[in-house]
Amino acid sequence: MSTTGVVEASIHQGIVPGYLLAKLARSSQYTRAAEAARQTLIKGRPEYHSTLQLSVDANGDLIADVQAAPTRTIYDTHSTEQLPGDKVRGEDDPEVADKAVNQAFDGLGDTFQLLLQAFQRDSLDGKGAPLDATVHYGQKYDNAFWNGSQMVFGDGDGEVFTGFTSSVTVIGHELGHGVIQTTAGLEYQGQSGALNESCADVFGALTEQFTLDQTVDQASWLIGAGIFTPQVQGRALRDMMHPGTAYDDDELGKDPQPADMAHYVTTTEDNGGVHINSGIPNRAFALAATTIGGKAWEGAGLVWYRALTSGVSKTATFTEFAEQTIAAAADIGDSVEKAVRDAWITVGVIEDAQVRDPR
C-alpha cells in the first residue's frame, strides 16, 4: 500500500487484518480512514468477512469503505455421502493442490460478486450468509445439487460427465437456488418449479457473463458448457437462447427442452418437468436481454431479480412471473418493458393482444 497518499486507483484488500485496522485507527495522516477503522473496531469485528476498499477522491482525500465479502468454506467427503465432510479450505486459506476445491472456492466468490455488485445483495440471504460447498461427493456421482443449505458436487462418472466444479454456470445455478429459497421460495413442482430452475439458470449465466465482463452479444447462453466428456455429442446441459439444441447424442438422446408454450411438456417425472420446461422462461430471458443489449445483469438481469424479490408467489405460473417481470421492467423504462413483453410473447407465455393491467 502506498504511504504517500498518492493512490491512483481503488485498492481492494481481501480481508482487513486486525493489525491494519488498529494502525489505521491511530493514523493522523488518514483521518477519514482512521475514523472508519475506529468505527469498525468499536462495532467489533464484523460477523462475516468484509473488504476494506481504499481510494482517493477528487480532493486527494483518502476514502475508506467497508464492503461485504464472502465467507467461503469448502469440504471434501472423499467419495462418501456423509455431508458436509472434512473442511479443506476456508476463506483465509491459500489455494490447495486439489483443483476441484479451488474451482468451487473461486466459483462461490464469482457468484458472491455478481450478487453484490449487480444487485447489492450481500450473499444468498442478503445478510452475508456463509457459502458452503462439498466436493468429491459419492462415487462417480453424476450430479451437483443444492441441499437447502449448501452446494454439493459429484465428480461425474468420467464417461458422460467430468466433474461439475469446472463450470461457473453450474456453481452460479446452485447458489441461485439459495437466493430463490430466501426470496420467492418458488415451489419445486410444475411451472413454479420450472421458474425456480430457470431463475437458477439466469443466475448461472449472469455469473459467467459478469465474471468475464461480457455483453449480451458475447455471451454463450449455455449452462454447463464443458462438463460433458468429449465422447458426448453436445456442448452443454442447456442452451438458454436455443432450448432443445444443447445436445443430441446417440446414448443421451436429444435435449428435451421446449422453446415455447406450444411445446410445453406435461410429465410426472422430474417434479413435473422442472428441468425441461425451464427452457421456455430461459429463452424469454435470453431474448429480452439481447434486445435490451449491453450487460445482461444491468438490464434483463435486474428486471428478473426485482421480479423474484418483489412478491411473486410461491406457486407462480409462467404468466404470473411474466407479468411481474413486465411490471419491474416498466419501472426502468418503456424500451425495457417492450423488450421484456415481446420476449414473453415470442415464447407464447402471454398473447400479443393482451392489454396491460393497470398498475
Added chain:
Amino acid sequence: MPRYETPGDGSDAITSQNGDADSRIVIAVVRTGGIAGLRRRWRVEREPAEAPEWVALVERCPWDQRMDAGEQTGTDRYVWSIHAILPDEQREQVVPDALLQGAWRELVDAVRAADSD
C-alpha cells in the same frame, strides 16, 4: 457407455420382454431430475428359480412407506421411480434421493450393477 433414455420413448415399459411374462421377475429403476435433467433407466429380468436374492431385495423394501416429497429439501436432487413385478405381485414407488437409503438403496444399487454388466 451407460444407457440413457429420453422421456416418452416407451422404453420404460415394465412388462417382461420375454413371452412368458407371468413367471418372470422384472425390476426397473428410472432416475430423473438432477441438474442435468437427464433421464436414465436400469432394468433386470430374471427367472424366479434363479432369482431368490432379487425377490428378497424387493421384499425387504418398505413399499408402503409414506413418501413425502417435502422431506427432500433443496433442488436438483434425483427422483427415483422403482417398479417391481414378482410372480404374484406388482409394486411401484417414487423415492426422493434424500430418502433412498437402506433397503431402497440396496435394491437400486443391485439393479444398476446388474444392468451395467
